Amino acid sequence: MFAVSIANYWIKSAVAPATLERKELVYSTLFVHQQYQHYGHELNQIHFLFDQLPFTLHKGRNCIKIMEIAGKKFVVKRFGRITLANRVIYRCFRKSKARRAFDNANTLRKKGIHPPMPVGYLEINDRLTLRTSYFVSEYQPGQRLTHLPSCPHDTRALLDALGEYVFRLHQHGVFHRDLNPGNVLYQRDLDGQFSFSLLDNNRMRFERATSRARVKNLDRLSLSIDALAQVIQRYAELSGLDAFDIMREALCFHHIDLERRRFRAQLKIKLGWN
Numbered sequence: 001m002f003a004v005s006i007a008n009y010w011i012k013s014a015v016a017p018a019t020l021e022r023k024e025l026v027y028s029t030l031f032v033h034q035q036y037q038h039y040g041h042e043l044n045q046i047h048f049l050f051d052q053l054p055f056t057l058h059k060g061r062n063c064i065k066i067m068e069i070a071g072k073k074f075v076v077k078r079f080g081r082i083t084l085a086n087r088v089i090y091r092c093f094r095k096s097k098a099r100r101a102f103d104n105a106n107t108l109r110k111k112g113i114h115p116p117m118p119v120g121y122l123e124i125n126d127r128l129t130l131r132t133s134y135f136v137s138e139y140q141p142g143q144r145l146t147h148l149p150s151c152p153h154d155t156r157a158l159l160d161a162l163g164e165y166v167f168r169l170h171q172h173g174v175f176h177r178d179l180n181p182g183n184v185l186y187q188r189d190l191d192g193q194f195s196f197s198l199l200d201n202n203r204m205r206f207e208r209a210t211s212r213a214r215v216k217n218l219d220r221l222s223l224s225i226d227a228l229a230q231v232i233q234r235y236a237e238l239s240g241l242d243a244f245d246i247m248r249e250a251l252c253f254h255h256i257d258l259e260r261r262r263f264r265a266q267l268k269i270k271l272g273w274n
Contacts, residue, residue: 027127031102032120039119042069046122046134050078066139073139074119077101078132079202087129096123098133101202105137108198111172115198116140116185140197145181148227158186159227161194163234166218170209170239177203179220211241212249219250
């Protein structure tokens with residue numbers, strides 16, 4: 001049955017216990033944005049239908065697929081590989097990744113920043129732990145920053161626009177903790193203007209924009225040196241910061257991050273985690 005939370009404008013669906021793998025009793029809880037409440041029944045079936053969905057956008061630790069309902073496309077992300085400790089933590093103490101993605105996307109929209117429209121999230125729990133969770137958003141066409149335009153002039157225009165976009169994020173106190181090219185979607189309108197949209201929004205901070213936080217976040221873009229310099233140049237013009245200082249600190253953070261990753265990789269080999 002459905003119960004409407006008037007205060008938050010979400011629809012909460014509490015579904016009766018279902019018998020799934022190993023005959024264990026689990027519970028599913030669905031939250032749907034009020035705008036999409038008429039899709040509630042179909043969204044409630046995601047856990048059972050997900051593996052049969054034919055269109056896969058990404059398959060790894062998490063899996064992302066396209067789901068069509070009445071001719072409308074949605075993107076469904078299943079968060080997987082949760083350790084036992086995190087399953088307990090997400091069930092009892094912290095929001096699940098799917099819920100954080102949903103909440104953060106709504107916070108972004110309130111700030112005038114437009115990620116793909118958040119539709120809802122589904123959590124599959126047993127009595128003590130979170131089994132898995134799903135985040136659903138509207139499908140949004142576009143190109144990821146991993147694929148830059150082939151024309152050098154268009155690439156420069158895109159990178160300038162990206163510098164403006166990241167500056168706007170920081171002005172609103174938005175710091176995406178995984179701001180890599182695969183998590184930034186861009187489109188170009190008929191007038192040649194670029195627009196951007198953030199993906200994978202479960203890892204995000206909303207805080208005051210200090211110089212250190214700005215530079216560290218810019219470094220997460222993981223672009224080539226020349227591309228990053230172009231973005232930083234435009235960012236510096238808008239922020240009043242010195243482009244050379246930003247670039248120097250960004251390279252410093254980049255080097256530290258590489259060393260940290262090498263150390264983690266070596267540690268995993270020594271512990272036999274590979």
